Amino acid sequence: MATNLIQIDNDAEIKKRLDAERARLRKIAGLDQSAHFHRPGERAFTAEERSRVTILFGGFTWKHEDLIRAVFQGCGYRCEKLPVPNVAAFQTGKEFGNNGQCNPTYFTVGNLVQYLQFLEKEGIPRQQILDNYVFFTAGSCGPCRFGMYEAEYRFALKNAGFDGFRVLLFKDSDGIKAASGEPGLKFTIDFGFGMLNAMHLGDVLNDLIYQIRPYEANQGETDRVFHEAVDGLREDLKNRDSFEIEQRAPDWAKPKFKSNKILRNTFNVFGKWHEHMWGKDYLNALHAAREKMNSIEVDRTRVKPLVKITGEFWAQITEGDGNFNMFDFLEREGAQVLVEPIATWVAYLMYQAKAHAISKWPVNRPHRNPEWYEVKKNFANYIGLHKKLWGLGAGERMWNFFYHRTIKHLGGITHHLAPQTELAELAHPFYNQFARGGEGHLEVGKNVYYTVHKMCHMVLALKPFGCMPSSQSDGVQSAVINKFKDMIFLPIETSGEGEVNAHSRVQMALGEAKVKAKAEFEQCHRSTGKSMTEIRAYIDEHPELKRPFYQVPHREGVAGTAAQFVLHVNDRINKDARFWKRSRVRVEEVPAVSGD
Numbered sequence: 361m362a363t364n365l366i367q368i369d370n371d372a373e374i375k376k377r378l379d380a381e382r383a384r385l386r387k388i389a390g391l392d393q394s395a396h397f398h399r400p401g402e403r404a405f406t407a408e409e410r411s412r413v414t415i416l417f418g419g420f421t422w423k424h425e426d427l428i429r430a431v432f433q434g435c436g437y438r439c440e441k442l443p444v445p446n447v448a449a450f451q452t453g454k455e456f457g458n459n460g461q462c463n464p465t466y467f468t469v470g471n472l473v474q475y476l477q478f479l480e481k482e483g484i485p486r487q488q489i490l491d492n493y494v495f496f497t498a499g500s501c502g503p504c505r506f507g508m509y510e511a512e513y514r515f516a517l518k519n520a521g522f523d524g525f526r527v528l529l530f531k532d533s534d535g536i537k538a539a540s541g542e543p544g545l546k547f548t549i550d551f552g553f554g555m556l557n558a559m560h561l562g563d564v565l566n567d568l569i570y571q572i573r574p575y576e577a578n579q580g581e582t583d584r585v586f587h588e589a590v591d592g593l594r595e596d597l598k599n600r601d602s603f604e605i606e607q608r609a610p611d612w613a614k615p616k617f618k619s620n621k622i623l624r625n626t627f628n629v630f631g632k633w634h635e636h637m638w639g640k641d642y643l644n645a646l647h648a649a650r651e652k653m654n655s656i657e658v659d660r661t662r663v664k665p666l667v668k669i670t671g672e673f674w675a676q677i678t679e680g681d682g683n684f685n686m687f688d689f690l691e692r693e694g695a696q697v698l699v700e701p702i703a704t705w706v707a708y709l710m711y712q713a714k715a716h717a718i719s720k721w722p723v724n725r726p727h728r729n730p731e732w733y734e735v736k737k738n739f740a741n742y743i744g745l746h747k748k749l750w751g752l753g754a755g756e757r758m759w760n761f762f763y764h765r766t767i768k769h770l771g772g773i774t775h776h777l778a779p780q781t782e783l784a785e786l787a788h789p790f791y792n793q794f795a796r797g798g799e800g801h802l803e804v805g806k807n808v809y810y811t812v813h814k815m816c817h818m819v820l821a822l823k824p825f826g827c828m829p830s831s832q833s834d835g836v837q838s839a840v841i842n843k844f845k846d847m848i849f850l851p852i853e854t855s856g857e858g859e860v861n862a863h864s865r866v867q868m869a870l871g872e873a874k875v876k877a878k879a880e881f882e883q884c885h886r887s888t889g890k891s892m893t894e895i896r897a898y899i900d901e902h903p904e905l906k907r908p909f910y911q912v913p914h915r916e917g918v919a920g921t922a923a924q925f926v927l928h929v930n931d932r933i934n935k936d937a938r939f940w941k942r943s944r945v946r947v948e949e950v951p952a953v954s955g956d
């Protein structure tokens with residue numbers, strides 16, 4: 361019988377035909393795609409480079425940055441903070457970056473490129489810049505464009521001629537660990553506790569400076585004193601001796617710690633923890649800073665609208681062109697600014713992790729629908745979730761405890777962290793707390809929280825142009841404003857241009873807030889039945905009332921600092937009057953003693 365089969369006795373030919381047929385079938389099935397994108401590999405930052413490589417970072421307030429740099433330096437790193445991003449940085453970011461990014465990317469990326477260009481102009485060869493500097497920043501996987509920041513840094517650096525410049529991500533261990541397994545940037549206990557202190561101190565000092573400066577009696581005194589106070593704290597964070605049990609233990613115990621690693625590490629963890637939180641040197645530094653700040657003279661009778669700042673993480677923190685220098689502008693216009701601490705954001709992340717764990721547990725639990733008598737399975741379901749919740753709950757409590765403890769040691773007048781459960785509950789009718797990205801439900805939650813508790817006269821939300829989560833928040837804020845009629849809320853989209861327009865919109869809303877603050881003050885003042893001359897005379901007689909850390913008890917329903925203060929001074933005048941009246945009565949009741 362005749363056959364059409366072709367005899368192939370060459371292996372290479374068989375392989376060639378097989379590959380061709382495979383390619384044909386893959387094409388039909390639509391499996392042919394271009395090569396998958398992989399993040400380009402990057403040179404590691406190794407331990408042996410520590411002594412010559414400078415870590416660059418930025419994006420916070422100058423208080424945070426000075427303290428963070430001190431922690432890096434105290435842990436043996438070379439570290440420099442980048443300047444506050446300005447409009448030129450924004451333009452540099454646009455020139456070298458992709459189109460359609462949100463403006464914090466342009467500002468921060470451009471700022472880094474600008475700094476590297478500055479180093480080059482100073483005479484440092486480009487190769488030396490690539491070898492001797494790295495940039496340290498936070499990374500994320502989204503869901504908003506924050507997930508693209510790392511790629512944007514690399515892209516812009518490449519376009520600007522700094523291809524190969526290393527960007528270390530806080531979340532990305534690959535970027536931090538060297539191929540040898542010895543990382544250049546090591547997260548030690550000293551580094552972790554140092555950073556915790558630096559972040560909390562930065563937040564508290566930032567809150568204090570905006571509380572004190574609008575009321576300073578001598579212009580410029582607050583800035584000067586705060587720089588001195590931050591310098592003192594910085595020195596402590598930088599020069600603090602690291603606790604090592606092998607050095608601190610009595611001589612007879614030293615060999616035991618030397619030979620037993622577990623024992624040594626356990627004692628070191630607790631010893632370092634104690635030293636960083638309760639150590640004499642640290643508390644002395646805090647108290648010295650507090651005394652310095654308390655020397656500023658303040659006049660709290662000035663009536664000022666209290667403006668709460670919310671919005672996107674970076675836009676609400678930066679103190680420069682990135683938010684149109686909004687804090688300076690507000691203070692110049694006669695307002696008191698209530699800034700947002702970074703600690704709220706960290707507390708939000710922990711709270712959200714807990715809420716997500718609870719909501720996902722029905723699908724994540726190890727045993728589906730166990731019978732009631734299957735004790736082991738029921739227990740596994742229970743303990744699996746609760747282990748997670750206990751861990752996160754402990755983290756939350758420690759975070760709050762250390763934050764509020766820092767407040768206590770630095771004068772006790774800083775605003776406490778807003779409770780996350782309440783923020784979520786207040787926001788939830790308008791903004792689902794599980795809608796992730798950016799500040800999530802926080803923008804709406806804070807707006808309602810500060811309004812219903814009468815903790816400010818106006819809420820100003822600063823958000824970058826085109827910010828995805830903030831645009832969502834703005835969408836629902838109109839429903840929020842409709843519900844809370846006395847709310848003064850203004851969203852401002854920040855970008856590299858349009859400062860005059862933004863300032864004029866703020867001025868208009870601030871006008872309303874000023875009226876509100878004045879009316880509140882007049883009502884409170886009238887209720888005292890005393891003239892301002894009388895009140896001021898009492899303040900002059902009691903100089904402690906001119907100290908920033910004098911504790912004015914908070915009255916529910918009153919937002920303004922001057923209104924709160926006048927009510928309190930009135931209480932003190934009345935109390936003194938009652939005291940003198942009682943003393944007079946007692947003196948009159950004592951029978952006169954005859955002279956004989």
Ligand code: SF4
Nearest residue numbers: 462504506798827828
């Ligand atoms: S929160 Fe907004 S501005 Fe920030 S990275 Fe996400 S989209 Fe951009």
